[in-house]
Amino acid sequence: VKVAVEKRGALIVLEGLDRSGKSSQCRALASFLRERGESVEEWRFPDRTTAIGQMISSYLSQTAELDDSAIHLLFAANRWEKKSSMESTLRNGTTLLVDRYSYSGVAFSAAKGLDFQWCSTSETALPAADLVLFLDIDPEVAARRGEYGLERYEEVDFQRRVATYYQAMRDSTWQIVDANQSVEEVQEALREAAVSVIQSCKSGAELLRLWP
Numbered sequence: 001v002k003v004a005v006e007k008r009g010a011l012i013v014l015e016g017l018d019r020s021g022k023s024s025q026c027r028a029l030a031s032f033l034r035e036r037g038e039s040v041e042e043w044r045f046p047d048r049t050t051a052i053g054q055m056i057s058s059y060l061s062q063t064a065e066l067d068d069s070a071i072h073l074l075f076a077a078n079r080w081e082k083k084s085s086m087e088s089t090l091r092n093g094t095t096l097l098v099d100r101y102s103y104s105g106v107a108f109s110a111a112k113g114l115d116f117q118w119c120s121t122s123e124t125a126l127p128a129a130d131l132v133l134f135l136d137i138d139p140e141v142a143a144r145r146g147e148y149g150l151e152r153y154e155e156v157d158f159q160r161r162v163a164t165y166y167q168a169m170r171d172s173t174w175q176i177v178d179a180n181q182s183v184e185e186v187q188e189a190l191r192e193a194a195v196s197v198i199q200s201c202k203s204g205a206e207l208l209r210l211w212p
């Protein structure tokens with residue numbers, strides 16, 4: 001007798017500096033995967049729709065000031081408030097495409113001078129991404145893209161420091177994609193990696209936790 005085993009969805013995270021093209025690539029990847037019959041939800045962090053998210057949004061738009069550690073913890077809390085919903089969605093077999101996650105949380109706060117280990121602690125035991133798609137772009141190139149500089153952190157020297165902390169977090173779940181390529185070339189690289197990790201999650205790959 002065959003017993004139906006629930007196959008979980010994959011937690012796929014897109015990361016990169018501001019204006020690296022994450023949001024449009026995320027949207028395109030979601031429609032590609034849906035056309036292939038996958039169940040996919042697009043999420044993003046910060047999730048500015050919650051009460052915590054609104055505080056984060058005021059901070060980013062420079063209408064509110066907050067202590068560096070306090071805003072770090074708010075970004076983390078904004079993920080913790082979504083943890084159970086994230087886990088149940090994955091267990092229901094839906095793949096999550098997430099625009100930024102804990103990796104942004106650590107890289108942006110560490111770039112301000114907060115201790116790297118301290119920054120990681122707030123992420124401990126959150127679900128780890130099955131795949132991190134890192135859109136690798138030269139900060140100078142990103143800065144020439146539209147609307148750059150409106151939000152806090154959108155400044156070339158700061159983004160350079162963020163990039164070094166991203167580099168320190170790379171592990172075997174990361175796929176580095178050259179985001180200086182054409183939109184189509186970038187999308188092609190993302191598709192291959194996403195299809196393959198969705199398959200391995202269906203075959204029973206365990207959902208891991210951040211950061212041991």
Ligand code: NYM
Pocket residue numbers: 018045046060075076099100101102104105106108109152153154
């Ligand atoms: N950011 C994002 C953080 O500093 N910590 C975090 O935990 C997250 C998720 O917020 N410059 C920063 C990175 C971005 C900014 O994100 C807003 P977006 O994707 O540009 O709206």
Ligand code: MG
Pocket residue numbers: 018019151
């Ligand atoms: Mg941004």
